[in-house]
Amino acid sequence: MTLSEIRALISDDIQAVDQLILDRLASDVVLINQIGHYIINSGGKRLRPLLVLLCARACGYQGTNHQLMAAVIEFIHTSTLLHDDVVDESDTRRGNKTANEVWGNAASVLVGDFLYSRSFEMMVEPNNLRIMEVMSQATNVIAEGEVLQLLNCHDADTTVERYMEVIHRKTAKLFEAATQMGPILADKPQLEEAFIAYGRHLGAAFQLIDDALDYMADAEELGKNIGDDLAEGKPTLPLIYVLQNGKEAEKDIIRRAIESEGINLLNEVTEIIQNSGAIRYTQEVAQEQAELAKQAIQALEESELKTALFSLAELAVNRNH
DSSP states (O other), X not given: OXXXXXXXXXXXXXXXXXXXXXXXXXXXXXXXXXXXXXXXXXXXXXXXXXXXXXXXXHTTOOXXXXXXXXXXXXXXXXXXXXXXXXXXXXXXXXXXXXXXXXXOHHHHHHHHHHHHHHHHHHHTTTOOHHHHHHHHHHHHHHHHHHHHHHHHTTOTXXXXXXXXXXXXXXXXXXXXXXXXXXXXXXXXXXXXXXXXXXXXXXXXXXXXXXXXXXXXXXXXXXXXXTTHHHHTTOOOHHHHHHHHHSOHHHHHHHHXXXXXXXXXXXXXXXXXXXXXXXXXXXXXXXXXXXXXXXHHTTTSOOOHHHXXXXXXXXXXXXXXX
16 A cells, blocks of 8 residues: 555544644744744655554544544654754755744753643543653653664764664664554453554655665755765664675774764765675565564454554655655
């Protein structure tokens, strides 16, 4: 199934979520409205809220709280983007100027805080303690992931294990929370572990491909500057692969790039990455994660929704942006 076909399955839910997002963004503080609408409407994939909707329906949920939680997940994700762009000093996201580039760091951080607090205001509405437990833990783990990534920056000795831990905390955890909402809302606790595993592995696959695309995609297609991760000294899997398997001269260039020289060595690093097998290796690891995601929900009854979830796992690794 294509992404358009997947969205068509739950088009009414998606429209309801879009309206909820607009309604709940509203504030009598004009700058919050401006920045909130700017980043929410800047062309993101909305993959995480889509997962909430699909998983809830796949679990047989018939209410509307999944729409509310899809909006909550999108607000949390958007808040992390606003904060990330300040921390990373990014100037481009999704092909547009970042909010911090337009309005400055202080405004971006504070509006990110608003989106976080608004999401917690919304997530109490279903009056479900399990939802609050999962979502509050997830936001805490995401924050820990951000700090772990900061500790790894400019550290050329970062291991695959440390890198995967950052991926789990920083990216996959919100995927987990999104997919876990389905069985929670449908009151089917026996399905929670399967959907948690699906979200965890899907999120890992998604981030691994993002890290590979940083060295192989077109900047306009990717929607951000090529080499952003390198500029920030992030030791992602393609770089770690070369450090473990490359020639000594290649390892030296990668190490220098991570530790201090960053974007100045982008051309050399990109050539090494593309010729070393690092991208292929990263794609293979991502494919393994996608297969684990599909295995996690294999026991679900056959349906269009199950097919859609399988297709999302495949789309996560077979994309160019």
